[in-house]
Amino acid sequence: MKVSISKENHLKAIFHLQQEQGLVTTNALAAALNTRPASVTDMLKKLKDQKLLIYERYKGFKLTGEGRKAAVHIIRKHRLWEFFLVKKLQFRWDEVHDIAEELEHISSRELIDRLDAFLGFPQSDPHGDPIPDSQGRLQIRRQLSLAELPLNKIVQVSGISTQTSEMLELLQYNHIRLGTRLEIRKKFPFDNSLEIKVRNRPPVTLSAQVAKNVLVKDDESLAERR
Protein backbone atom coordinates (compact mmCIF):
# COMPACT_ATOMS: atom_id res chain seq x y z
CA MET A 1 0.00 0.00 0.00
CA LYS A 2 1.11 3.50 -0.75
CA VAL A 3 1.90 6.43 1.52
CA SER A 4 0.37 9.39 -0.26
CA ILE A 5 1.42 12.99 0.14
CA SER A 6 -1.53 13.62 2.40
CA LYS A 7 -0.62 10.65 4.57
CA GLU A 8 2.95 11.90 4.78
CA ASN A 9 1.68 15.28 5.92
CA HIS A 10 -0.40 13.65 8.61
CA LEU A 11 2.50 11.53 9.87
CA LYS A 12 4.78 14.53 10.00
CA ALA A 13 2.25 16.67 11.84
CA ILE A 14 1.55 13.93 14.35
CA PHE A 15 5.26 13.54 15.00
CA HIS A 16 5.74 17.25 15.54
CA LEU A 17 2.77 17.55 17.86
CA GLN A 18 3.97 14.51 19.78
CA GLN A 19 7.35 16.22 20.28
CA GLU A 20 5.99 19.62 21.15
CA GLN A 21 2.84 18.91 23.06
CA GLY A 22 3.38 15.37 24.20
CA LEU A 23 -0.10 14.29 23.33
CA VAL A 24 -1.87 14.67 20.03
CA THR A 25 -5.57 15.18 19.66
CA THR A 26 -7.83 14.97 16.65
CA ASN A 27 -8.64 18.65 16.93
CA ALA A 28 -5.05 19.76 17.28
CA LEU A 29 -4.08 17.70 14.28
CA ALA A 30 -6.90 19.14 12.22
CA ALA A 31 -5.79 22.63 13.18
CA ALA A 32 -2.18 21.89 12.32
CA LEU A 33 -3.13 20.53 8.92
CA ASN A 34 -5.81 23.06 8.22
CA THR A 35 -8.50 20.45 7.71
CA ARG A 36 -11.59 19.38 9.66
CA PRO A 37 -11.56 16.91 12.54
CA ALA A 38 -13.76 14.55 10.55
CA SER A 39 -11.15 14.38 7.83
CA VAL A 40 -8.50 13.60 10.39
CA THR A 41 -10.55 10.72 11.76
CA ASP A 42 -10.86 9.30 8.26
CA MET A 43 -7.13 9.47 7.78
CA LEU A 44 -6.35 8.00 11.19
CA LYS A 45 -8.21 4.87 10.17
CA LYS A 46 -6.18 4.54 7.02
CA LEU A 47 -2.92 5.04 8.83
CA LYS A 48 -3.96 2.46 11.37
CA ASP A 49 -4.71 -0.05 8.61
CA GLN A 50 -1.19 0.52 7.33
CA LYS A 51 0.21 -0.07 10.82
CA LEU A 52 1.73 3.39 10.94
CA LEU A 53 -0.44 4.38 13.85
CA ILE A 54 -1.87 2.87 17.00
CA TYR A 55 -5.41 4.13 17.21
CA GLU A 56 -8.59 3.26 19.03
CA ARG A 57 -11.62 5.40 18.51
CA TYR A 58 -12.22 8.05 21.15
CA LYS A 59 -9.10 6.83 22.92
CA GLY A 60 -6.35 8.80 21.17
CA PHE A 61 -3.49 7.67 18.96
CA LYS A 62 0.25 7.65 18.49
CA LEU A 63 2.79 6.61 15.87
CA THR A 64 4.11 3.07 15.67
CA GLY A 65 7.83 2.48 15.12
CA GLU A 66 7.13 2.31 11.40
CA GLY A 67 5.14 5.50 11.51
CA ARG A 68 7.79 7.35 13.42
CA LYS A 69 10.42 6.16 10.99
CA ALA A 70 8.38 7.44 8.08
CA ALA A 71 7.81 10.78 9.78
CA VAL A 72 11.47 11.26 10.60
CA HIS A 73 12.43 10.52 7.03
CA ILE A 74 10.07 13.21 5.77
CA ILE A 75 11.53 15.65 8.28
CA ARG A 76 15.00 14.70 7.11
CA LYS A 77 14.04 15.49 3.55
CA HIS A 78 12.40 18.77 4.49
CA ARG A 79 15.38 20.01 6.43
CA LEU A 80 17.96 18.94 3.87
CA TRP A 81 16.05 20.73 1.14
CA GLU A 82 15.81 23.84 3.31
CA PHE A 83 19.52 23.74 3.81
CA PHE A 84 20.04 23.37 0.08
CA LEU A 85 17.75 26.28 -0.71
CA VAL A 86 19.52 28.62 1.67
CA LYS A 87 23.11 27.55 1.23
CA LYS A 88 23.15 26.78 -2.47
CA LEU A 89 20.35 28.82 -4.00
CA GLN A 90 20.71 31.85 -1.72
CA PHE A 91 17.16 31.92 -0.46
CA ARG A 92 16.60 33.65 2.85
CA TRP A 93 15.76 31.32 5.72
CA ASP A 94 12.29 32.77 6.00
CA GLU A 95 11.44 32.02 2.36
CA VAL A 96 12.16 28.33 2.15
CA HIS A 97 9.47 26.62 4.16
CA ASP A 98 6.76 26.36 1.53
CA ILE A 99 9.11 25.13 -1.16
CA ALA A 100 10.51 22.51 1.18
CA GLU A 101 6.96 21.42 1.95
CA GLU A 102 6.73 20.33 -1.66
CA LEU A 103 10.22 18.95 -2.03
CA GLU A 104 9.91 16.77 1.06
CA HIS A 105 7.53 14.49 -0.82
CA ILE A 106 9.98 13.51 -3.54
CA SER A 107 10.40 9.83 -2.91
CA SER A 108 13.89 8.77 -4.02
CA ARG A 109 15.99 7.78 -1.06
CA GLU A 110 19.09 7.69 -3.21
CA LEU A 111 18.43 11.31 -4.13
CA ILE A 112 18.23 12.42 -0.55
CA ASP A 113 21.35 10.55 0.54
CA ARG A 114 23.30 12.09 -2.32
CA LEU A 115 21.93 15.51 -1.54
CA ASP A 116 23.05 15.00 2.05
CA ALA A 117 26.58 14.21 0.88
CA PHE A 118 26.57 17.11 -1.58
CA LEU A 119 25.69 19.47 1.26
CA GLY A 120 28.42 18.04 3.50
CA PHE A 121 26.15 16.16 5.91
CA PRO A 122 24.83 19.25 7.67
CA GLN A 123 23.76 18.83 11.29
CA SER A 124 20.94 21.33 11.34
CA ASP A 125 18.74 23.27 8.97
CA PRO A 126 18.67 27.04 8.53
CA HIS A 127 16.20 27.41 11.39
CA GLY A 128 18.48 25.55 13.77
CA ASP A 129 16.51 22.31 13.80
CA PRO A 130 18.55 19.11 13.72
CA ILE A 131 18.60 17.02 10.53
CA PRO A 132 18.04 13.29 11.08
CA ASP A 133 20.73 11.09 9.53
CA SER A 134 20.06 8.44 6.89
CA GLN A 135 19.43 5.87 9.63
CA GLY A 136 16.68 8.06 11.00
CA ARG A 137 18.63 9.05 14.07
CA LEU A 138 17.62 12.46 15.28
CA GLN A 139 20.39 13.99 17.30
CA ILE A 140 19.60 15.22 20.74
CA ARG A 141 19.63 18.94 20.81
CA ARG A 142 22.18 20.69 22.87
CA GLN A 143 21.63 24.16 24.06
CA LEU A 144 21.11 26.77 21.39
CA SER A 145 20.53 30.48 21.31
CA LEU A 146 17.15 32.12 20.99
CA ALA A 147 18.33 33.46 17.65
CA GLU A 148 18.47 29.93 16.22
CA LEU A 149 15.21 28.78 17.71
CA PRO A 150 12.33 27.87 15.37
CA LEU A 151 8.97 29.55 15.71
CA ASN A 152 6.41 28.31 18.21
CA LYS A 153 8.62 25.84 19.92
CA ILE A 154 8.35 25.95 23.66
CA VAL A 155 11.75 25.87 25.37
CA GLN A 156 13.33 26.60 28.70
CA VAL A 157 15.97 29.24 29.24
CA SER A 158 19.13 27.36 30.14
CA GLY A 159 21.79 30.05 30.13
CA ILE A 160 22.76 33.64 29.42
CA SER A 161 26.06 34.05 27.65
CA THR A 162 26.63 37.76 28.18
CA GLN A 163 26.05 38.42 31.82
CA THR A 164 26.38 42.17 32.01
CA SER A 165 24.08 43.83 34.49
CA GLU A 166 22.43 45.79 31.66
CA MET A 167 21.59 42.56 29.92
CA LEU A 168 20.30 40.93 33.07
CA GLU A 169 18.25 43.97 33.90
CA LEU A 170 16.60 43.85 30.51
CA LEU A 171 15.77 40.17 30.96
CA GLN A 172 14.55 40.71 34.48
CA TYR A 173 12.27 43.46 33.23
CA ASN A 174 10.76 41.03 30.71
CA HIS A 175 10.38 38.25 33.28
CA ILE A 176 12.95 36.05 31.59
CA ARG A 177 15.25 34.10 33.86
CA LEU A 178 16.83 30.68 34.05
CA GLY A 179 14.18 28.02 33.67
CA THR A 180 11.60 30.34 32.14
CA ARG A 181 9.48 28.63 29.53
CA LEU A 182 8.95 30.68 26.40
CA GLU A 183 8.41 30.46 22.68
CA ILE A 184 9.03 32.66 19.67
CA ARG A 185 5.85 34.03 18.21
CA LYS A 186 7.21 36.00 15.30
CA LYS A 187 10.49 36.74 13.61
CA PHE A 188 11.17 40.02 11.85
CA PRO A 189 13.66 39.42 9.05
CA PHE A 190 14.31 43.15 8.73
CA ASP A 191 16.45 43.34 11.84
CA ASN A 192 16.17 39.74 13.09
CA SER A 193 14.29 40.88 16.13
CA LEU A 194 11.87 38.44 17.76
CA GLU A 195 8.55 38.57 19.48
CA ILE A 196 8.52 36.10 22.33
CA LYS A 197 5.84 34.87 24.65
CA VAL A 198 6.09 33.79 28.25
CA ARG A 199 3.08 32.22 29.87
CA ASN A 200 0.82 34.66 31.70
CA ARG A 201 2.68 37.65 30.28
CA PRO A 202 2.07 39.88 27.30
CA PRO A 203 4.36 39.27 24.30
CA VAL A 204 7.59 41.23 24.19
CA THR A 205 10.07 42.01 21.47
CA LEU A 206 13.77 41.21 21.79
CA SER A 207 16.54 42.48 19.55
CA ALA A 208 18.80 40.07 17.68
CA GLN A 209 21.62 41.08 19.97
CA VAL A 210 19.75 39.97 23.04
CA ALA A 211 18.39 36.83 21.40
CA LYS A 212 21.87 35.71 20.44
CA ASN A 213 22.85 35.63 24.07
CA VAL A 214 19.90 33.83 25.54
CA LEU A 215 20.51 30.11 25.53
CA VAL A 216 17.63 27.67 25.60
CA LYS A 217 16.98 23.94 25.52
CA ASP A 218 14.00 21.68 24.98
CA ASP A 219 11.35 22.08 27.61
CA GLU A 220 11.87 18.99 29.73
CA SER A 221 8.43 19.02 31.24
CA LEU A 222 7.07 18.39 27.74
CA ALA A 223 9.84 16.22 26.36
CA GLU A 224 8.46 12.78 25.78
CA ARG A 225 10.33 9.71 24.71
CA ARG A 226 9.04 6.65 22.98
Added chain:
Amino acid sequence: MKVSISKENHLKAIFHLQQEQGLVTTNALAAALNTRPASVTDMLKKLKDQKLLIYERYKGFKLTGEGRKAAVHIIRKHRLWEFFLVKKLQFRWDEVHDIAEELEHISSRELIDRLDAFLGFPQSDPHGDPIPDSQGRLQIRRQLSLAELPLNKIVQVSGISTQTSEMLELLQYNHIRLGTRLEIRKKFPFDNSLEIKVRNRPPVTLSAQVAKNVLVKDDESLAERR
Protein backbone atom coordinates in the same frame (compact mmCIF):
# COMPACT_ATOMS: atom_id res chain seq x y z
CA MET B 1 -8.42 26.55 -11.50
CA LYS B 2 -5.43 24.42 -10.73
CA VAL B 3 -3.13 22.46 -12.99
CA SER B 4 -2.69 19.15 -11.23
CA ILE B 5 0.25 16.83 -11.61
CA SER B 6 -1.79 14.61 -13.88
CA LYS B 7 -2.74 17.54 -16.04
CA GLU B 8 0.89 18.57 -16.26
CA ASN B 9 1.80 15.10 -17.38
CA HIS B 10 -0.83 15.21 -20.08
CA LEU B 11 0.33 18.61 -21.32
CA LYS B 12 3.91 17.48 -21.46
CA ALA B 13 3.09 14.26 -23.29
CA ILE B 14 0.94 16.12 -25.82
CA PHE B 15 3.75 18.55 -26.45
CA HIS B 16 6.28 15.79 -27.00
CA LEU B 17 4.01 13.84 -29.33
CA GLN B 18 3.25 17.03 -31.23
CA GLN B 19 6.98 17.53 -31.75
CA GLU B 20 7.77 13.97 -32.67
CA GLN B 21 4.75 12.80 -34.56
CA GLY B 22 3.20 16.05 -35.69
CA LEU B 23 -0.27 14.89 -34.80
CA VAL B 24 -1.45 13.54 -31.49
CA THR B 25 -4.20 10.97 -31.14
CA THR B 26 -6.14 9.86 -28.12
CA ASN B 27 -4.70 6.38 -28.40
CA ALA B 28 -1.13 7.54 -28.75
CA LEU B 29 -1.50 9.79 -25.75
CA ALA B 30 -2.99 6.98 -23.69
CA ALA B 31 -0.07 4.76 -24.65
CA ALA B 32 2.47 7.47 -23.79
CA LEU B 33 0.91 8.02 -20.38
CA ASN B 34 0.19 4.40 -19.69
CA THR B 35 -3.52 4.99 -19.19
CA ARG B 36 -6.68 4.08 -21.15
CA PRO B 37 -8.08 6.12 -24.02
CA ALA B 38 -11.24 6.79 -22.03
CA SER B 39 -9.20 8.44 -19.31
CA VAL B 40 -7.48 10.59 -21.87
CA THR B 41 -10.81 11.78 -23.24
CA ASP B 42 -11.88 12.76 -19.75
CA MET B 43 -8.73 14.77 -19.26
CA LEU B 44 -8.95 16.41 -22.68
CA LYS B 45 -12.26 17.92 -21.66
CA LYS B 46 -10.80 19.35 -18.50
CA LEU B 47 -7.83 20.82 -20.31
CA LYS B 48 -10.17 22.31 -22.85
CA ASP B 49 -12.23 23.94 -20.09
CA GLN B 50 -9.03 25.51 -18.81
CA LYS B 51 -8.22 26.78 -22.29
CA LEU B 52 -4.99 24.83 -22.40
CA LEU B 53 -6.19 22.76 -25.32
CA ILE B 54 -8.22 23.19 -28.47
CA TYR B 55 -10.39 20.14 -28.70
CA GLU B 56 -13.48 19.02 -30.53
CA ARG B 57 -14.74 15.53 -30.01
CA TYR B 58 -13.70 13.02 -32.64
CA LYS B 59 -11.82 15.81 -34.39
CA GLY B 60 -8.46 15.77 -32.63
CA PHE B 61 -6.77 18.32 -30.42
CA LYS B 62 -3.73 20.52 -29.95
CA LEU B 63 -2.25 22.81 -27.33
CA THR B 64 -3.22 26.46 -27.13
CA GLY B 65 -0.51 29.06 -26.58
CA GLU B 66 -1.20 28.82 -22.88
CA GLY B 67 -1.01 25.06 -22.96
CA ARG B 68 2.20 25.07 -24.90
CA LYS B 69 3.70 27.56 -22.46
CA ALA B 70 2.78 25.36 -19.53
CA ALA B 71 4.23 22.28 -21.23
CA VAL B 72 7.50 24.00 -22.05
CA HIS B 73 7.84 25.17 -18.48
CA ILE B 74 7.47 21.62 -17.21
CA ILE B 75 10.09 20.46 -19.69
CA ARG B 76 12.36 23.25 -18.52
CA LYS B 77 12.02 22.07 -14.95
CA HIS B 78 12.57 18.44 -15.89
CA ARG B 79 15.75 19.14 -17.79
CA LEU B 80 17.21 21.52 -15.24
CA TRP B 81 16.68 18.95 -12.50
CA GLU B 82 18.30 16.27 -14.65
CA PHE B 83 21.27 18.50 -15.14
CA PHE B 84 21.45 19.11 -11.40
CA LEU B 85 21.25 15.42 -10.59
CA VAL B 86 24.08 14.52 -12.97
CA LYS B 87 26.37 17.48 -12.48
CA LYS B 88 25.95 18.13 -8.79
CA LEU B 89 24.82 14.86 -7.28
CA GLN B 90 26.90 12.59 -9.55
CA PHE B 91 24.06 10.47 -10.80
CA ARG B 92 24.63 8.70 -14.11
CA TRP B 93 22.63 10.13 -16.99
CA ASP B 94 20.62 6.92 -17.28
CA GLU B 95 19.47 7.06 -13.67
CA VAL B 96 17.91 10.48 -13.50
CA HIS B 97 14.75 10.35 -15.56
CA ASP B 98 12.36 8.96 -12.96
CA ILE B 99 13.53 11.32 -10.25
CA ALA B 100 13.17 14.29 -12.57
CA GLU B 101 9.64 13.12 -13.37
CA GLU B 102 8.82 13.88 -9.77
CA LEU B 103 10.87 17.02 -9.38
CA GLU B 104 9.38 18.62 -12.48
CA HIS B 105 6.10 19.11 -10.62
CA ILE B 106 7.52 21.32 -7.89
CA SER B 107 5.75 24.57 -8.53
CA SER B 108 7.96 27.45 -7.40
CA ARG B 109 9.14 29.49 -10.35
CA GLU B 110 11.60 31.34 -8.16
CA LEU B 111 13.14 28.01 -7.24
CA ILE B 112 13.64 27.00 -10.82
CA ASP B 113 15.11 30.31 -11.89
CA ARG B 114 17.56 30.19 -9.01
CA LEU B 115 18.43 26.61 -9.80
CA ASP B 116 19.08 27.67 -13.39
CA ALA B 117 21.48 30.37 -12.19
CA PHE B 118 23.14 27.99 -9.73
CA LEU B 119 23.80 25.56 -12.56
CA GLY B 120 25.20 28.30 -14.79
CA PHE B 121 22.30 28.51 -17.23
CA PRO B 122 23.01 25.23 -18.99
CA GLN B 123 21.93 24.94 -22.63
CA SER B 124 21.08 21.27 -22.67
CA ASP B 125 20.38 18.43 -20.30
CA PRO B 126 22.53 15.31 -19.82
CA HIS B 127 20.73 13.55 -22.69
CA GLY B 128 21.52 16.41 -25.05
CA ASP B 129 18.03 17.88 -25.12
CA PRO B 130 17.83 21.66 -25.11
CA ILE B 131 16.67 23.41 -21.93
CA PRO B 132 14.05 26.11 -22.50
CA ASP B 133 14.98 29.47 -20.97
CA SER B 134 12.88 31.26 -18.37
CA GLN B 135 10.92 32.95 -21.13
CA GLY B 136 9.95 29.56 -22.51
CA ARG B 137 12.11 29.82 -25.59
CA LEU B 138 13.14 26.39 -26.78
CA GLN B 139 16.00 26.29 -29.21
CA ILE B 140 15.46 24.11 -32.24
CA ARG B 141 18.04 21.51 -33.02
CA ARG B 142 18.32 19.79 -36.35
CA GLN B 143 19.03 16.20 -35.73
CA LEU B 144 17.83 12.99 -37.18
CA SER B 145 17.41 9.49 -35.91
CA LEU B 146 19.81 6.64 -36.57
CA ALA B 147 17.00 4.94 -38.47
CA GLU B 148 17.09 7.71 -41.08
CA LEU B 149 20.85 7.92 -41.37
CA PRO B 150 22.59 6.85 -44.58
CA LEU B 151 25.32 4.20 -44.56
CA ASN B 152 28.89 5.06 -43.72
CA LYS B 153 28.31 8.57 -42.60
CA ILE B 154 30.11 9.43 -39.38
CA VAL B 155 27.91 11.32 -36.96
CA GLN B 156 27.75 12.20 -33.30
CA VAL B 157 25.03 11.07 -30.92
CA SER B 158 23.15 14.20 -29.89
CA GLY B 159 20.10 12.92 -28.06
CA ILE B 160 17.98 9.98 -26.98
CA SER B 161 14.27 10.40 -27.44
CA THR B 162 13.00 7.50 -25.33
CA GLN B 163 14.59 7.90 -21.97
CA THR B 164 13.56 4.79 -20.16
CA SER B 165 16.25 3.33 -17.98
CA GLU B 166 16.04 0.10 -19.99
CA MET B 167 16.89 1.97 -23.16
CA LEU B 168 19.68 3.89 -21.54
CA GLU B 169 21.11 0.74 -20.04
CA LEU B 170 21.22 -0.90 -23.45
CA LEU B 171 23.08 2.05 -24.91
CA GLN B 172 25.45 2.21 -21.99
CA TYR B 173 26.21 -1.47 -22.54
CA ASN B 174 27.10 -0.80 -26.16
CA HIS B 175 29.26 2.18 -25.30
CA ILE B 176 26.93 4.62 -26.93
CA ARG B 177 26.45 7.91 -25.13
CA LEU B 178 26.07 11.58 -25.88
CA GLY B 179 28.80 12.72 -28.18
CA THR B 180 29.80 9.22 -29.29
CA ARG B 181 30.94 9.13 -32.93
CA LEU B 182 29.59 6.27 -34.96
CA GLU B 183 28.50 5.17 -38.39
CA ILE B 184 26.15 2.63 -39.88
CA ARG B 185 27.95 -0.31 -41.51
CA LYS B 186 25.00 -2.34 -42.68
CA LYS B 187 21.24 -2.25 -42.77
CA PHE B 188 19.11 -5.38 -42.61
CA PRO B 189 15.85 -4.77 -44.44
CA PHE B 190 14.27 -7.88 -42.94
CA ASP B 191 13.69 -6.20 -39.57
CA ASN B 192 15.31 -2.82 -40.21
CA SER B 193 18.02 -3.56 -37.72
CA LEU B 194 21.41 -1.91 -38.17
CA GLU B 195 25.01 -2.80 -37.66
CA ILE B 196 26.86 0.17 -36.32
CA LYS B 197 30.51 0.84 -35.61
CA VAL B 198 32.07 2.92 -32.87
CA ARG B 199 35.78 3.56 -33.04
CA ASN B 200 37.90 1.07 -31.09
CA ARG B 201 34.93 -1.22 -30.50
CA PRO B 202 33.61 -4.26 -32.27
CA PRO B 203 30.52 -3.67 -34.42
CA VAL B 204 27.16 -4.12 -32.73
CA THR B 205 23.64 -4.61 -33.98
CA LEU B 206 20.78 -2.35 -32.94
CA SER B 207 17.10 -3.03 -33.46
CA ALA B 208 14.95 -0.62 -35.45
CA GLN B 209 13.21 0.30 -32.23
CA VAL B 210 16.43 1.45 -30.68
CA ALA B 211 17.70 3.14 -33.83
CA LYS B 212 14.56 5.21 -34.09
CA ASN B 213 15.27 6.74 -30.73
CA VAL B 214 18.93 7.53 -31.07
CA LEU B 215 19.32 11.04 -32.45
CA VAL B 216 22.45 12.11 -34.24
CA LYS B 217 23.88 15.13 -35.92
CA ASP B 218 26.84 15.85 -38.18
CA ASP B 219 30.18 15.14 -36.57
CA GLU B 220 31.33 18.58 -35.54
CA SER B 221 35.00 17.68 -35.58
CA LEU B 222 34.59 17.05 -39.30
CA ALA B 223 32.03 19.66 -40.18
CA GLU B 224 33.93 22.74 -39.22
CA ARG B 225 32.48 24.96 -41.91
CA ARG B 226 29.53 27.01 -40.97
Added chain:
DNA sequence: TTTTAATTTTAGATTTGTCTAAATTTTATT
Protein backbone atom coordinates in the same frame (compact mmCIF):
# COMPACT_ATOMS: atom_id res chain seq x y z
C1' DT C 1 -20.25 2.23 -51.59
C1' DT C 2 -21.32 -0.87 -48.26
C1' DT C 3 -19.29 -3.34 -44.73
C1' DT C 4 -15.79 -3.99 -41.45
C1' DA C 5 -12.37 -2.35 -38.46
C1' DA C 6 -10.27 1.00 -35.66
C1' DT C 7 -10.71 4.99 -32.91
C1' DT C 8 -12.92 7.78 -29.80
C1' DT C 9 -16.40 8.91 -26.63
C1' DT C 10 -20.04 8.10 -23.15
C1' DA C 11 -22.07 5.84 -19.17
C1' DG C 12 -21.51 4.20 -14.98
C1' DA C 13 -18.17 2.48 -11.14
C1' DT C 14 -14.30 2.87 -8.05
C1' DT C 15 -10.71 5.00 -5.10
C1' DT C 16 -8.79 8.72 -2.44
C1' DG C 17 -9.22 12.62 0.20
C1' DT C 18 -12.05 15.94 1.65
C1' DC C 19 -16.37 18.23 3.55
C1' DT C 20 -20.92 19.29 6.50
C1' DA C 21 -24.22 18.00 9.63
C1' DA C 22 -25.73 14.90 12.90
C1' DA C 23 -24.79 11.42 16.36
C1' DT C 24 -21.86 9.52 19.88
C1' DT C 25 -18.58 9.50 23.55
C1' DT C 26 -15.76 11.75 26.88
C1' DT C 27 -14.78 15.57 29.97
C1' DA C 28 -16.00 19.30 32.78
C1' DT C 29 -19.26 21.88 35.62
C1' DT C 30 -22.79 22.74 38.54
Added chain:
DNA sequence: AATAAAATTTAGACAAATCTAAAATTAAAA
Protein backbone atom coordinates in the same frame (compact mmCIF):
# COMPACT_ATOMS: atom_id res chain seq x y z
C1' DA D 1 -24.46 12.40 39.83
C1' DA D 2 -26.80 14.97 36.37
C1' DT D 3 -26.26 17.96 32.92
C1' DA D 4 -23.79 20.89 29.82
C1' DA D 5 -19.92 21.44 26.91
C1' DA D 6 -16.29 19.83 24.19
C1' DA D 7 -14.19 16.42 21.42
C1' DT D 8 -14.62 12.77 18.32
C1' DT D 9 -16.75 9.84 15.11
C1' DT D 10 -20.22 8.37 11.69
C1' DA D 11 -23.18 9.05 7.76
C1' DG D 12 -23.67 10.70 3.53
C1' DA D 13 -21.99 13.75 -0.25
C1' DC D 14 -18.68 15.55 -3.58
C1' DA D 15 -14.64 16.34 -6.75
C1' DA D 16 -10.69 14.40 -9.14
C1' DA D 17 -8.68 10.84 -11.66
C1' DT D 18 -9.02 6.62 -13.13
C1' DC D 19 -11.20 2.21 -15.01
C1' DT D 20 -14.35 -1.26 -17.94
C1' DA D 21 -17.83 -2.08 -21.13
C1' DA D 22 -20.78 -0.38 -24.44
C1' DA D 23 -22.05 3.05 -27.91
C1' DA D 24 -20.93 6.46 -31.39
C1' DT D 25 -18.10 8.09 -34.99
C1' DT D 26 -14.55 7.98 -38.39
C1' DA D 27 -11.42 5.49 -41.42
C1' DA D 28 -10.21 1.55 -44.21
C1' DA D 29 -11.21 -2.40 -47.08
C1' DA D 30 -13.70 -5.19 -49.98
